[in-house]
Ligand SMILES: Nc1ncnc2c1ncn2[C@@H]1O[C@H](COP(=O)(O)OP(=O)(O)OP(=O)(O)O)[C@@H](O)[C@H]1O
């Protein structure tokens with residue numbers, strides 16, 4: 001039962017949470033936009049949800065959704081001026097945005113400054129209450145209450161992750177996904193084909209930000225605390241490295257990156273202290289040897305080719 | 320169909336075109352010729368809404384359209400085949416064609432046009448599932464033209480369709496352009512391949528350093544001494 005100890009369960013939970021974050025950065029990258037605002041949007045989602053559960057005593061899951069929505073709203077506001085920027089300029093502007101958010105959270109009364117908010121509702125507790133309400137206790141499952149709560153949190157996260165991943169894969173194959181792909185490949189061509197570039201860029205930016213905001217709320221209510229420094233520059237680098245190291249051409253890239261970068265420090269405990277150095281070193285190595293990331297579009301090509309042949313046979317029949 | 324008047328476009332301080340005026344009557348082929356850097360692409364991009372003009376007017380089907388976003392122009396019936404073809408290399412030929420019809424909602428019409436492209440461009444039919452990026456230059460150009468036609472344009476803008484292609488492929492492309500025109504699409508074509516472009520043109524304009532310097536029917540320009548001297552270079556192209 002060692003594997004099921006609450007600590008290990010929490011590590012796995014964070015891997016799954018980072019998986020959702022990886023999808024969030026993947027979606028903004030789908031249109032070729034390098035936004036570094038994800039930590040800022042996480043922060044907005046985390047604080048909004050936390051204040052709503054703590055001060056306004058809102059139900060946890062409503063607060064999580066409202067946190068995500070708040071991040072989306074801010075994305076809409078800052079997207080209008082910033083999405084006109086390209087490449088590095090967009091990266092710098094969004095990085096600056098994240099820093100502004102951090103300073104605001106640091107200085108507001110309602111966010112309790114540098115100390116942040118503590119004693120937040122925990123997802124594990126809430127779910128366990130529900131479980132007890134339907135008459136299932138931890139004892140009857142054969143685990144401790146702590147374990148049960150950690151397990152419930154993990155199941156909940158896995159469920160969310162599965163739904164979000166499913167929707168992302170659907171998005172990939174949808175009309176919108178095609179538009180994203182075309183814009184990333186060649187903006188001039190996309191314009192010439194009559195795509196509304198600014199609309200699709202904004203859409204990708206907002207979806208990414210909503211997901212980041214959602215992750216922020218989840219994070220706060222798993223750890224039950226939130227401080228401005230949870231979403232600092234290091235967090236930005238961490239999220240970005242999912243995509244840089246894992247690859248950003250297909251969704252499996254950043255997901256693999258998240259899995260690798262979240263589990264490595266746990267597997268090699270001695271490395272944990274040097275997390276940032278490790279990220280840096282891995283990044284340099286990946287850049288040098290696999291510039292498109294560990295998992296590129298052609299990594300699954302063999303598999304994909306077989307599938308696309310079947311798909312094309314099906315398509316031919318349609319015509 | 321298209322009337323451009325005193326159009327000027329700049330890149331920052333650099334004036335790329337100045338007071339360009341031209342007219343593309345419905346059903347015709349009009350060619351705009353000029354050397355490297357004359358401002359041909361700039362003119363096309365301004366007409367297609369990819370660049371915003373500093374001054375001047377563009378009238379398309381009776382509507383003033385300067386400053387419109389490209390997607391509105393595509394909807395209004397204008398399609399640009401960009402310089403360098405701009406094929407989506409990681410999408411298949413079929414997907415590229417479908418992207419050309421992105422704004423259209425009429426499923427049946429799209430299907431009909433797809434059939435039409437298959438007969439006009441047999442090479443595409445054979446390669447529907449090949450990735451755009453792995454096609455040859457000539458095939459990519461055909462694909463780029465077919466993709467533009469998938470939006471069912473009234474006016475087709477072609478920016479240097481002969482660029483980087485072998486002479487035999489170039490003449491194929493021009494044959495296709497003539498056929499497209501005969502099927503009812505008005506064409507404005509920008510070219511450095513002066514001879515070919517003027518041969519199929521009903522009317523032509525010569526652009527030099529951002530300004531129109533000569534104009535006339537395709538035939539008249541082909542026989543114009545100044546045009547011959549500057550662009551046909553006597554024996555070289557003969
Ligand atoms: N993005 C840009 N920024 C600054 N100057 C530009 C830009 N694009 C074009 N120019 C300049 O504008 C002028 C016209 O360029 P344009 O691309 O329209 O020429 P062109 O006739 O299409 O040439 P080519 O036959 O080589 O395609 C050139 O002097 C070019 O250097």
Ligand SMILES: [Mg+2]
Pocket residue numbers: 359360361402479
């Ligand atoms: Mg050009």
